[in-house]
Amino acid sequence: xxxxxxxxxxxxxxxxxxxxxxxxxxxxxxxxxxxxxxxxxxxxxxxxxxxxxxxxxxxxxxxxxxxxxxxxxxxxxxxxxxxxxxxxxxxxxxxxxxxxxxxxxxxxxxxxxxxxxxxx
Amino acid sequence: xxxxxxxxxxxxxxxxxxxxxxxxxxxxxxxxxxxxxxxxxxxxxxxxxxxxxxxxxxxxxxxxxxxxxxxxxxxxxxxxxxxxxxxxxxxxxxxxxxxxxxxxxx
Numbered sequence: 180x181x182x183x184x185x186x187x188x189x190x191x192x193x194x195x196x197x198x199x200x201x202x203x204x205x206x207x208x209x210x211x212x213x214x215x216x217x218x219x220x221x222x223x224x225x226x227x228x229x230x231x232x233x234x235x236x237x238x239x240x241x242x243x244x245x246x247x248x249x250x251x252x253x254x255x256x257x258x259x260x261x262x263x264x265x266x267x268x269x270x271x272x273x274x275x276x277x278x279x280x281x282x283x284x285x286x287x288x289x290x291x292x293x294x295x296x297x298x299x
Numbered sequence: 300x301x302x303x304x305x306x307x308x309x310x311x312x313x314x315x316x317x318x319x320x321x322x323x324x325x326x327x328x329x330x331x332x333x334x335x336x337x338x339x340x341x342x343x344x345x346x347x348x349x350x351x352x353x354x355x356x357x358x359x360x361x362x363x364x365x366x367x368x369x370x371x372x373x374x375x376x377x378x379x380x381x382x383x384x385x386x387x388x389x390x391x392x393x394x395x396x397x398x399x400x401x402x403x404x405x
Binding site (some may be wrong): 196214216218223224225226229236241274276279282283284285286287289290292 | 300329330332334336337341342344345347348353383385387388389392393394395397398399
């Protein structure tokens, strides 16, 4: 069965970086995009960007272009998302999600989220 | 930047029909998807490509998309359908979500 297992909760200070992992299993890693979506406490869903696990190509939401890097390690079928220069408003649940890759695609499997708390 | 607008809340009585709208410029020319999120859970797709239901999603969930508005309809709403619902669409290689609608079944 398809699984996306995310790394554990993180507590970071403002200005630090955090790297969240998303270990996938149950399908061919290279054939589905991985996206990252965040949700601040009590707020809605916010798309951050995606990575093509086959090529490593990425595209980011403009808001995150200069602070976020998405990578992958195909040998362990894991995607990563790093956020730099953390601020208090980066406190959120961070989800990875799989995209089937068809036109106008959607997210068919989601991880259980990683809570990132930014506090001094 | 592309905006998708949803009503913050919708209320429905059990057994009645709930409709949640999602508005965006020329949304009907794009594919819309809908996600259900219950407290403490990850979102789950209930409708994709405007009107398709993933396996395991009850037939009471349906969707449409035309003009500037996509609509999620839940027929015979049950208490278990109480959740937040988000629409989603693509524009210029970016993904956008609506602000979410809290569906209350009372």
